[in-house]
Every structure is written in structure tokens, then in C-alpha cells.
Amino acid sequence: MRIKKEGNYMYKVMAVNAGSSSLKYKLFEMPEEKVLCSGVADRIGHEDGIFVIKYDGKKVEETLPILDHTRGVELVLQALTKYGIVKSLDEIKCVGHRVVQGGKYFSHSAEFDADTEDKIDMLTPLDPLHAQAHLLGYRAFKAAMPNVPAIAVFDTAFHQTMEPEDYLYPIPFEYTEKYDVRRYGAHGTSHNYLANKGVKDYGAKRIISCHIGSGSSLCAIADGKCVATSMGLTPLGGVMMGTRTGDMDPSVMDYLATCTGKDVHELYNIFNKKSGFLGMTGISNDTRDIEDAVHKGNERAIVASKVFARRIADTIGSYFVRLGGADLIIFSAGIGENAPYFRKLILDDIKEALGLVIDYEANEKARGIEMVISKPESKIKVVVIPTDEEVMIARDCYTRIVNGRI
Ligand code: AMP
Numbered sequence: 001m002r003i004k005k006e007g008n009y010m011y012k013v014m015a016v017n018a019g020s021s022s023l024k025y026k027l028f029e030m031p032e033e034k035v036l037c038s039g040v041a042d043r044i045g046h047e048d049g050i051f052v053i054k055y056d057g058k059k060v061e062e063t064l065p066i067l068d069h070t071r072g073v074e075l076v077l078q079a080l081t082k083y084g085i086v087k088s089l090d091e092i093k094c095v096g097h098r099v100v101q102g103g104k105y106f107s108h109s110a111e112f113d114a115d116t117e118d119k120i121d122m123l124t125p126l127d128p129l130h131a132q133a134h135l136l137g138y139r140a141f142k143a144a145m146p147n148v149p150a151i152a153v154f155d156t157a158f159h160q161t162m163e164p165e166d167y168l169y170p171i172p173f174e175y176t177e178k179y180d181v182r183r184y185g186a187h188g189t190s191h192n193y194l195a196n197k198g199v200k201d202y203g204a205k206r207i208i209s210c211h212i213g214s215g216s217s218l219c220a221i222a223d224g225k226c227v228a229t230s231m232g233l234t235p236l237g238g239v240m241m242g243t244r245t246g247d248m249d250p251s252v253m254d255y256l257a258t259c260t261g262k263d264v265h266e267l268y269n270i271f272n273k274k275s276g277f278l279g280m281t282g283i284s285n286d287t288r289d290i291e292d293a294v295h296k297g298n299e300r301a302i303v304a305s306k307v308f309a310r311r312i313a314d315t316i317g318s319y320f321v322r323l324g325g326a327d328l329i330i331f332s333a334g335i336g337e338n339a340p341y342f343r344k345l346i347l348d349d350i351k352e353a354l355g356l357v358i359d360y361e362a363n364e365k366a367r368g369i370e371m372v373i374s375k376p377e378s379k380i381k382v383v384v385i386p387t388d389e390e391v392m393i394a395r396d397c398y399t400r401i402v403n404g405r406i
Helices: 069-082 114-122 131-144 157-161 173-179 188-202 251-260 264-273 276-281 287-295 299-322 333-338 340-354 360-365 389-402
Strands: 003-005 008-018 022-030 034-042 046-055 058-066 092-099 150-154 206-212 216-222 225-229 328-332 381-384
Touching: 008 131, 008 389, 022 069, 022 389, 034 069, 046 069, 058 069, 069 131, 092 131, 092 389, 114 131, 131 150, 150 188, 150 389, 157 188, 157 225, 188 206, 188 216, 188 225, 188 328, 188 389, 206 299, 206 333, 216 299, 225 299, 251 264, 276 287, 276 299, 287 299, 287 340, 299 340, 328 333, 340 360
Parallel strands: 008 092, 092 150, 206 328, 328 381
Antiparallel strands: 003 008, 008 022, 022 034, 034 046, 046 058, 206 216, 216 225
16 A cells, blocks of 8 residues: 655655674655664574564564574564554565675666576675675565565665776786776765765765774765775775774785784684774774773773774875865764764864864764764864665665656
8 A cells, every 4th residue: 555645655665784693674654764663683593682673762672582584584574563563564665675795786776686686696705794694684575575576775886986097906907807806895875875965965066974883984975976985895995993904905914824824714804803993902893992991091992093093084185185175074874973082083183184173062062963063164064974874775765666666
């Protein structure tokens, strides 16, 4: 059933983000973009899985076995009717899945059919951490709701507008051609959301968006389109992160293999999961713990924080040059939205060169809310904007429904 309101048809669409051990979901009423419920099936694969649903200002959390993604999806769908969020599952008209790696195949979202499934499967070597989990999430929804169309929204798609000089690596060209080795970037759905906001709400033509969370990437955006981004072939590249190295001299791999006797795969795993803040400090990958340690005078936490800020500051500087200036710098994601301490470290590194005048009081206040944190006389406006990847997925679903493309 569809309900007509103010000339538009209203539809319920589900945005899904399936990871290897969690499945996050958000149900929207479109086109209002009203969130009807959200939550997560977490610790998938464990006897003590955690299921969370938030709706109507309430939150229900249960601990129970969630042995696979199929069970996770069952719990989500049962909860929707159990808590009266929908009367029948038929009300859901489309399920949109976040997919990290779309490789060379996808410069836009795509209907999630057998061909899309095959391509995502083929791209697994480029995203071993997420690709199969996305497919598990898709298959579990497909099994539970076989007649509901699904779409795949790719993190890499937004970055497909980069020019070759921005995405090619200087390796033998046969590797680029034969194995599709190049910069793909990630977090594109988030950068796209931030680009839209920057253009629409701030009238910005040249935007540097900083998606800084447990994974971090920056994006240079001209007239709403990506021209450069910091993540590379995989989400390991770019700036330092919670557990990831970001960019390093590639010879570190060979040298450490010689020193430690570990093979490339072991070291790759260490660079992905045991480096970044966690590796440098031995304390945590979470910047809240790092900040506590800094305040207690922990030397390694202090230097790790400076490395983190310096890498981001350097990237902002290079994007300023790449864009021929900048109108807007956006901070977003877990750290960018919530951590004044880290924003200040970054901004203090770039303010002199870029003519920024920071409103430090606003920076302290901006926690999880949209807020300008520069003063009017600043040459570039600096703003905190909470990102919303799910609403981008929901918008994509809705546009496809009204255009009859699914
Ligand atoms: P995300 O991947 O965007 O969900 O970001 C998660 C990360 O954001 C966490 O691992 C923390 O490092 C960081 N974070 C979240 N909340 C805060 C906070 N209040 N203060 C400092 N860092 C935070």
C-alpha cells in the first residue's frame, strides 16, 4: 500500500549496513526522511549476541544467541511488527544495502541482482573485511523478503569522478590494467552527504570534508564532485586511524618482514588491525581513551595524537592546493563530530597557513550537532556536520521507486 501526501507518494524503505559481526538498520518513511526505527544486531556468530531497536523515543536491548546474519535479519523483521512499527512487512518497498567496494564496476548505486552479487563477490580481494559480510546481509534480507527489491549503494561510487592523475599509482602499468590496482577511496556515501550539505546549506564550491572516525578519510570536493580522496586501493590507505596505519613508505612491509620473520599477510593484518592509535599507544583504538591518557601525561598517547592530527592537517593542506583554495572545511563522523580536542589539534596545525580564525568556544560546544566553529572573519568557514549515510541510501531507494527503476 502507498499513501499519497502533498503530491508525493510515501514509502517505507530500509537502509542496511552489514558488517562481519554486526548488522545495522534504519527504517525510513520517505520522502519525509522520518526515521521510524533504528538499531543493530551485534555480536553475530555469538551465543551472547545483542539485539537493539530504538523507536518512538524508546530503546529495547536484548542479549540472545545470534548465530548468523539470517537470524539477525529475522530479529529485525520480527521486531518491526512486534513493536507496531509496521503492521505488515509488505509496507517495506525497498532495502538499500551499504557496500564498501564497488571497484571499477560501479560509479552509481545498482539494483542488487545476481550480476551485482557476482561483482561484489569478485571484488572481495579488494575489500576482504566487508565484501562477504555485505553479501550475507543481502542474502538474509532476500530470503526473508524475496519480493522486495534491493539496491547496493557503494562507498567508492562517489570517488569515481577523480581524474587519472588523482587515482593512478606509479607502478608498472600492466598491474594497473590487469589487476585494477588504483585508488578507489571509501566513505563516499558520507562524503556525498556532506558535499550536498556544503553546497546546499553553505553555498560552498570548494569543500574539504574530513570523515574522521574509527576509519578516517578526507575528500576534496569541487562543485559537489569528488576530485581527490585519501583512502586508496583499500580503506587501509590515507591518514592514520584507530587501528590502521594509513599511508606509509611501502618498504616498511619488506623491512619488517625481514626483521620479524612475519609474512606479508600477517603484516598486512597488523597494519589493518593492530596499528594506528592502538598500535602506537598500546592503550586503545578509541580516541576517548587516548584523550584520557593524554590528560594523564602519557607520552605515547601525546605523540600519537600529534601524528594523527599532522597527517590530517597535511592532507587538508594538499587539498587546499588541489582545489585552488577552499570555501568550507567539514568535520564529521565519530571523532570529527564529537571530539573538540582532536579538531583543535588539527586546526591549530593549519590555521596560520590557511587564514583560519577558530571560534574555540563553538568548537568546545559542537558535540554531535551541526555548528560553525570558525569566526566570521575566517578565510575559510569550518563546520561540524553529523554525517548520515543511511539517509543517502534511503534517498536512493526512494528515487528509484518513484522513477520506476526498481
Ligand atoms: P565512527 O567510526 O564514525 O563511529 O567513530 C567511532 C570513533 O569515534 C570511536 O572509536 C572514537 O575514537 C571516536 N569517538 C566517538 N565519540 C567520541 C567522543 N565523544 N570523544 C572522542 N572521540 C569519540
